Amino acid sequence: xxxxxxxxxxxxxxxxxxxxxxxxxxxxxxxxxxxxxxxxxxxxxxxxxxxxxxxxxxxxxxxxxxxxxxxxxxxxxxxxxxxxxxxxxxxxxxxxxxxxxxxxxxxxxxxxxxxxxxxxxxxxxxxxxxxxxxxxxxxxxxxxxxxxxxxxxxxxxxxxxxxxxxxxxxxxxxxxxxxxxxxxxxxxxxxxxxxxxxxxxxxxxxxxxxxxxxxxxxxxxxxxxxxxxxxxxxxxxxxxxxxxxxxxxxxxxxxxxxxxxxxxxxxxxxxxxxxxxxxxxxxxxxxxxxxxxxxxxxxxxxxxxxxxxxxxxxxxxxxxxxxxxxxxxxxxxxxxxxxxxxxxxxxxxxxxxxxxxxxxxxxxxxxxxxxxxxx
Numbered sequence: 071x072x073x074x075x076x077x078x079x080x081x082x083x084x085x086x087x088x089x090x091x092x093x094x095x096x097x098x099x100x101x102x103x104x105x106x107x108x109x110x111x112x113x114x115x116x117x118x119x120x121x122x123x124x125x126x127x128x129x130x131x132x133x134x135x136x137x138x139x140x141x142x143x144x145x146x147x148x149x150x151x152x153x154x155x156x157x158x159x160x161x162x163x164x165x166x167x168x169x170x171x172x173x174x175x176x177x178x179x180x181x182x183x184x185x186x187x188x189x190x191x192x193x194x195x196x197x198x199x200x201x202x203x204x205x206x207x208x209x210x211x212x213x214x215x216x217x218x219x220x221x222x223x224x225x226x227x228x229x230x231x232x233x234x235x236x237x238x239x240x241x242x243x244x245x246x247x248x249x250x251x252x253x254x255x256x257x258x259x260x261x262x263x264x265x266x267x268x269x270x271x272x273x274x275x276x277x278x279x280x281x282x283x284x285x286x287x288x289x290x291x292x293x294x295x296x297x298x299x300x301x302x303x304x305x306x307x308x309x310x311x312x313x314x315x316x317x318x319x320x321x322x323x324x325x326x327x328x329x330x331x332x333x334x335x336x337x338x339x340x341x342x343x344x345x346x347x348x349x350x351x352x353x354x355x356x357x358x359x360x361x362x363x364x365x366x367x368x369x370x371x372x373x374x375x376x377x378x379x380x381x382x383x384x385x386x387x388x389x390x391x392x393x394x395x396x397x398x399x400x401x402x403x404x405x406x407x408x409x410x411x412x413x414x415x416x417x418x419x420x421x422x423x424x425x426x427x428x429x430x431x432x433x434x435x436x437x438x439x440x441x442x443x444x445x
Contacts, residue, residue: 074109082125093134098178098209104144104155115153170229171202173222175215177236179207187389191409192232199417204228208236210303216241223253230254230420232412236303246270254419256412268427271419273412275403276431277385281312284383284401285319288353294329295352301335304357312357335361339368346378354382362386362396403434
């Protein structure tokens with residue numbers, strides 16, 4: 071069996087905790103394999119019924135995959151000839167511009183997030199600096215992202231990279247160890263405690279400080295418990311850092327550690343009523359936009375009002391997709407500022423490859439337009 075078909079069979083035959091539907095994971099994986107050459111240009115795919123059977127999915131699911139890929143311009147369908155891969159061509163301007171390419175590794179790339187603040191600012195900022203951005207999706211899979219980064223660092227196609235990291239600790243350490251000294255790689259979205267001496271450049275949201283400020287405020291108001299809702303892909307580094315800080319705050323306030331309850335997002339989505347029925351002296355914290363969207367959707371499908379979750383607080387960033395339905399208090403970070411600082415860090419590293427590494431923390435603020443007080 072071909073490598074690409076093995077990969078798709080692996081995705082369709084295994085359980086996944088990313089929260090993405092199967093068809094979306096197949097779309098992202100195929101798009102990436104087309105981009106990196108594992109599915110070659112002009113390759114003919116098996117007939118739809120054969121492909122669906124090989125992957126163990128319904129014909130309807132496979133049709134949804136192909137329809138989206140056709141919209142993206144990476145497959146071509148004909149009743150007479152079948153379905154063919156059509157790898158996107160570089161625009162004439164990009165081909166003759168002589169620009170160096172910068173790999174921008176994303177957790178996922180969808181029509182909803184392609185024009186968001188972070189990605190839009192990264193694109194315009196790199197172009198303004200004379201580089202050609204190349205966005206690469208990991209389809210919410212840290213193992214795929216690891217392979218993509220290692221491949222990019224050892225190729226001649228890219229002059230450096232910016233990574234919206236979903237890598238775990240071992241993968242980050244491996245990437246750092248294997249990174250060529252003249253190949254800058256700026257980590258974002260990874261607010262782990264900086265190690266000394268610093269071994270890489272990092273620009274990220276300071277979620278730990280946000281937790282520190284808002285949890286202390288809640289405890290001063292008489293709160294006694296915190297429920298922390300986190301998706302599995304956010305547990306490494308972000309979740310662990312935030313959870314660790316809550317434990318420290320509890321210890322300082324004389325509150326027992328068991329008053330912090332960590333709930334995985336997939337469990338909350340299955341039974342959101344548990345969050346609604348909790349005691350009023352507990353604060354619900356949602357770690358990131360993915361948790362917000364999944365929980366909001368689960369509540370809406372059951373006809374449960376969002377404000378029944380109060381007291382609650384979500385950690386998010388500017389420029390989220392319009393389908394984000396969270397209307398409760400949020401601790402908001404400026405995604406454009408994160409992107410700008412990442413580009414500045416990249417340019418500094420390109421100019422001075424041996425300069426000291428930087429850890430830049432982007433501060434957020436409580437969104438008081440929606441609610442003056444989350445307690």
